[in-house]
Amino acid sequence: MIGSLLFYALYPLSLYLRRRQSVVHGTMACESFAATSRLSIESPKIPPDQRLGQNCLSTEKKEEKMSEQSSDETPDVEQLVCVSHKDTMVEAPSNMSEAQTAATGRREEEKQETPKEEDGNMHSPLAQPSPEETSNEDDDLPIISLMRELDKMESEEDPGNAAACIKHETECWDEYPHLMLPGVTNSNPKQTSLVPNAEIHRDTQIGWHFPAGPGGTEEIFCPLWQFPTMSYYPPRENNATFDVIWRLWQKTSTEHPDPLVPFTKPSVDFTVMSYNILAQDLLEANMELYPHCPQEALDWNHRCKMLLEELQKWKPDILCLQEVQENHYQAQLFPFLTEMGYNCVYKRRTGNKTDGCATCYRSSCFSEVSVTPVEFFRPQTELLDRHNVGIVAVLRPAVYQGSKVAAKGSLLCVANTHLLFNPRRGDVKLAQLAIMLAEIHSVVKLWKDKGEHCNVILCGDFNSLPHTPLYQFITTGELDFQGLPAWMVSGQQDLSHKATCDVLRAPLWPDCLGISDSCQYVTSSEVDASHSPVTMPQASPGGKFHYSRDVLMDLRSCPLSCVGPSDLLLIPGVTDSKPDVSSRNQPAIRFQHVIRHQLDLESTYKHTLAESGAPEVTTLHSEGAATVDYIFYSPERVSDLAGSQFGCKGLKLLGCLSLLSEETLWFMEGLPSYVFPSDHLSLLAKFQLELNTAAC
Known part of the structure; x- marks a missing residue:
């Protein structure tokens, strides 16, 4: 220079x-x-x-x-x-x-x-x-x-x-x-x-x-x-459009077949995007979160234009959106996505909320099998008084040759949800997540009984940080919540300095919800069996009876425990009082301090940047930055190398779109900005699914 x-x-x-x-x-x-x-x-x-x-x-x-x-x-x-x-x-x-x-x-x-x-x-x-x-x-x-x-x-x-x-x-x-x-x-x-x-x-x-x-x-x-500081050329004006060059595509697995595999099957690759697009009503109701943003960057017309450009740039095969405002969906998003070849399903939040979730898929790649909207609000349950929703869709991948289906893949259950934000109510988040997992399990079990495997993709805004109890529950399938502070479930805020805080205890949700501690819907026969009298154990050869802890806990709420012996000595104020059976809590479902689920799920992101080791960030505003958005999936499991089911179950993760660090986002004037239309970053992952040509 x-x-x-x-x-x-x-x-x-x-x-x-x-x-x-x-x-x-x-x-x-x-x-x-x-x-x-x-x-x-x-x-x-x-x-x-x-x-x-x-x-x-x-x-x-x-x-x-x-x-x-x-x-x-x-x-x-x-x-x-x-x-x-x-x-x-x-x-x-x-x-x-x-x-x-x-x-x-x-x-x-x-x-x-x-x-x-x-x-x-x-x-x-x-x-x-x-x-x-x-x-x-x-x-x-x-x-x-x-x-x-x-x-x-x-x-x-x-x-x-x-x-x-x-x-x-x-x-x-x-x-x-x-x-x-x-x-x-x-x-x-x-x-x-x-x-x-x-x-x-x-x-x-x-x-x-x-x-x-x-x-x-x-x-x-x-x-x-x-002279001598003169410039012979006019100042250059930067009129070029800004391109997001920092978000690179990261390959996590080779797309070529393994030479050690004795045979390969035809497969199909598809991409899944999860994106919280920030409803305009919520933005205007919480302007204190965006004092760093230019006013033009907060305008919906500007944000909608950039949002549609981003969707058109990546063109995901499956699109899961959160915080989709209903009037904007009907006037702008739905017509645009329909023109791009998507079939869309929208579920508005209950109550007076104006936003909801939308699940879209390419009609040229998938056929719809079933769609189930999920509402978390239960008026009979005090715990579930929040108006969050979700969508569970079952899709079947297909490869077309003209108008004829050339090959089909195993079923794909795509679940899209947005859990409660309140950092203090971890109990509500676990209950909402249990309802979502019960819906997914019912779909998987239905098709399993028919002899067909169904892979699972669970994505959305979970309002929980990585490696927190809620995250561990999804990825490991088990959580011991006894004595756990409610704020610690999501880890969004550290409230350990407070003198008092809510602590989780069993049962975590009431039995009227109809969901067991295994996050499965309970049938009426199971409920009736739980009300049957407890069979007394037989005496051992030594003449002593042995009772387990579970049996004793059941006896405590059994109706027989409220009936005294006929020869009981009457003592006023002691043996003459009888407990009120109707006032006692008699859970119809046995609920322990450990909750579980049987879905095998992993996260597509590792939550740390490979180059710098800094934490990945999916959302940012004036109160901080964190990862709260996820794409969980059923990974490919090889259990029998010699069997006919070699490599036919699970999804193979091929890559994902890299996220950014908090420092990089603040360097770009935070979120939303002239580059990113929402206070969340989009998540994009690419999977591979095997096809079954014999089924055609």
């Missing part, structure tokens, strides 16, 4: 100094070849407007002026001789001899009267005076003095011409006239001019012109006052 500035600053200056004109021995030459002459000047410096008039006068006026001066016999005015433009530079020495003879006597007086001006130098920046040119300085002085006097007289007589030529002479161009070097005859005398004082001529410059552009067809004017 510094080298470029020095080049553009010094190069035009060197051209100007190298190509300046000067008079050496009465002949036009470049200062690159001429030396500096020490001149003794009597007359004061001529103003630029008067000196410039010399170049503008026509040849006829100059000759007329010379004839008038020669006829004038006033003793105070000497005869002046000038060089006409009609004369060539070779004829200049003959005229100099006559002028030198006329001014010989006056020259000595000038040297004595002005001793201080005798040392005035005309320095050339590129050459030093040679002895020969210094010795001939007396030959140059008469011509310069006579030309200055002539220039002064012409300017006084015709000041208009001088003023008219100022504009022509006050700018310095790179295209200099053809110069006359010593010993070379100029073929075009009209293009030459004598420069009586190069230093004065330089003071009148106001800038330079330089060629620019392809082939030098353009020119740029640079004023003198900008």
